């Protein structure tokens with residue numbers, strides 16, 4: 451019956467942080483979170499979300515607190531109930547295969563909080579991670595490009611992994627902010643960081659190659 455034992459929030463967080471293979475070090479994703487305003491009290495429209503990712507294993511960890519389907523008469527914390535005491539929601543059935551999703555309800559019926567935790571594994575495969583972070587992998591593909599066109603790329607050298615990650619981050623944030631959504635695959639920075647070896651990764655992330663009249667470009671499309 452262990453699975454049916456209730457737990458208070460600190461215990462829930464502690465269990466969430468300790469996975470089988472990693473003691474998560476979580477970083478907040480502010481853009482995807484909906485945090486409570488200071489001293490706010492929940493009502494029937496209240497929905498909070500903390501979205502985060504782990505610096506070590508790149509898992510995505512989300513905690514949601516939802517009052518929209520209950521009638522919170524006297525939500526925690528109160529004088530007698532400083533913390534939610536959460537019971538597993540036996541009616542909840544997770545739908546997403548790769549995610550570890552669990553749902554709890556506060557044992558205080560006057561509270562009505564529904565708490566859902568979701569842990570998603572890293573979206574990048576070890577192959578893609580190696581492409582971005584393995585110095586030997588980066589050196590071999592960039593050296594190839596430098597030798598292919600030494601005159602044009604004479605100001606460039608083999609980059610550190612951090613530079614490769616920064617380039618990808620720039621492309622992604624430019625695309626997601628709706629700014630620059632395309633870049634030429636003959637671009638010097640592209641060739642000497644990601645390069646054509648990263649085409650499959652770029653496609654996985656939502657970029658598409660297309661033929662421009664005079665050059666090959668890579669554009670970003672929102673995934674449907």
Ligand SMILES: [Zn+2]
Nearest residue numbers: 472474504507
């Ligand atoms: Zn982790």
Ligand SMILES: [Zn+2]
Nearest residue numbers: 526534556561
């Ligand atoms: Zn509660």
